[in-house]
Amino acid sequence: MQVIDAWKEVYLAGTEWDQFSDVDRYPWDFGHLDDAINEGNLKDGKLFVFGTTEPQLVNTKEHPSGTVIPIPVIIVVSSKLAPPSTVSIKSVQRVEEEILPMSRMKMGWYPLVPPGVDPIRGAKSQRLYVLKCEQRRAGLKNLKIDRLKQYEYVLPYIFFPEKQEEEVPDTVINMMVDLVDGGKPLVFEYDYELDDIDEFVPEKLKEEDLDGAKYEAQLRDEIKKQVKATKMKQKAEREAMKKEIDNMSTEEKDSLRTLKAYKFYPQNEEPNVQEFKNTFINRYYLHADEVF
Template structure:
């Protein structure tokens, strides 16, 4: 049987089909050509100043005695202690020596951008001694009735070895550092869980030091007191120069002390003086015992101990502290041998 042949298109159908092809082609969008990617200009290379080997040393020393809420104020300026770094590096006064560092702060009125402003100046005390100068902390203030001498660990403090930047990839146990800083492990975030009295103790802390030779201090006969009234009476009383009766009468005349409070006030002063005399006697006895029990090498070291007090150096972005420098450290260390 013959295979049927396909039906031929008529001329009209062929013309209609062919005429529709250009229209369809017109509707089809043209293919987009390949767009060349424009390369972004290369970023300029950023260069960061190389950190100095002891650049963060001063920050490692806890600023003892500074109120917790004020510690962040130290970082208001980019303080620079290159003088401390130079003293510890080759050719410096403290190079190769064993030193113990602690920090502190001194509020001073300085010029900042042409205006006078209270600035919290950080200072660093370097103790040149082959042994730790002390493992105790003194807690004292005008507001506190009695002085306390506590082990450092009671206030979560200790002498901590400092590792210079170039040695931080080395094994700690293989290092033989000669620089130690006073560290504090008390976390600020945990302060809210402590009693107010405990938190305030940190504000009144200062490194304790007992010199071998007693210091003949004119303040030995002076007591600082706070008498509980509203408002309280805060003053000094010298038991060699002041008379109890005259002192109380003057307070009444100045409308500071009520007349009916005078006898009680005199009794308060007498008890404060008795307590201070007991403290001085105990301190002398403790010093004598400590010296008698001291190892000869340790005794020799303390006879030659030296204190260096460092202030930040002047830079373009920090206030000038040159006019407010002082050798005074605290009531235990007294004055520095060298002011840097």
């Protein structure tokens, strides 16, 4: 079964709704993606395909000085088992990430059945699945702002046991401390492994031109409180990670260990986006094994 323009069937996760029209302005060429799936290095095995956009300042014939274009990027995952049907919602504004089933976002892995093939028979023998979103743009006006924003920050989620076990906890805490009668809040970074609190507090108060005798105990207590809260959170995350790993079957672990990810950029001569190629996928899938 030959696929044609496979990329057009893929939902570009994490793209702002008003940017989809900007994506559609250009006749993006992903012929090399179709070739890889039909007869190239991806012609065998199960494939799971999702997409995103990478906004970049691109020089074009129409805009020689550059114009911002949301470049569509397609990720092909070669895996024995399907990747998780879960997504993460995380933005700069959100303190905590939120892990949700794809169904909550009207998303899911759907078999891609080429034109002319019986949908039922094609789905049963299918090896190619694409991430789709059933949320219609026409219905956006009925969504609350928070719900609308979820789609702009959604990322396909995956959990790699080996990579998680190697991860070293971040010891740097971004703190904001309100001192009583101290004026504007203090905003600073504190590394609970490297910074000595007995040295840090007086130096910080001196730097902010604040009375040490008046504020030292208060600042010290607040730093200790935030450090304790951070360590408790990190401990809970480690325990949750261990539980998730323990609950995985040997088959699931093997599938994740052998999983390969390939990243495709459009191969247009105009606009030409070759200089923007990079291996990064997202904070869960991390980096692609190959980029095309």
